[in-house]
Amino acid sequence: MSTTQSERLRELLEPLVTSQGLDLEEIAVDSVGRKRVLSVVVDSDSGPDMDQIADVSRALSAKLDETDAMGEGEYYLEVGTPGAERLLTEHRHFVRATGRLVKFQLSEGGDLVARILTVDDEGLELEVPGVKGRKATTRRLGFPEIAKARVQVEFNRKDMKDMKEEEEA
Template identity: 85%
Template sequence: MSTTQSERLRDLLEPLVTSQGLDLEEIAVDSVGRKRVLRVVVDSDEGADLDAIADVSRALSAKLDETDAMGQGEYTLEVGTPGAERALTEHRHYVRATDRLAKFQLQDGGELVARILTVDDEGLDLEVPGVKGRKATSRRLPFADIAKARVQVEFGRKDKKSVEDEENEKEEEA
């Protein structure tokens, strides 16, 4: 997709997405055989549920139908969210990933997997998991030191509340 078409689509669609209380994260046009697919990725601080995605999809479809932004050929519109292992590229992405485990590619070539505790304008406060029975450690990571970052999927992680509830139940039984 040309930069001009990408910019035109973003200029056309972003106000609609924003009016629905969502952020426009990504736009991509791919060719699939003779058809084209317009993929629009949206998100918000609270996440985007199926109703919000359906609403924004209808609004985008109507706007695209009344303009020639996609040209005369057929295309399919797909609207979705970034997914579980989303790339962290904007400040708001890091904020949304607070309390999540992330994998960082560092500018010096190193790699780090840690939990995001807090985010400010300069960087992140992280909890680096301990290895081989050692306790977790804290670390400050400036944004300038991050080359790439991506949220990691965690299976079987208990949230803090459920761990506290289990501990309280054990104390009540004793």
């Protein structure tokens, strides 16, 4: 059974990322002209800061320099975090998106835009925004019902504290 370069890189680099208190989310090797780019996406429950990104970047660079994992040619290493509209694929992604507005593509068809209130092992408790002056409602959504989920960008986003204060009022 052969392994791809990305799988070999994941095996090599994931322990380093984990030792920095981060999760290795993605690895991609792309060609840009004659250059190769190794993109590494990392994340954590609190979101990595710039110092953590710099530290893990130096550690990955040193490890790659002492191995031949990227071969002989020149390459660039890019280390970053998931984008604002990240795709949610792992349980931890849903936990980290608690309080965020998410667009769900449902397994049975159709879309749902709702805010994640809580996450457990079986699924999510959601707040579905009200339409045309109606109050928001809650809905339970099991993980098997979700075909795809992506965080939505909100410019006037309420934080969880504001939402709880509204509920108590």
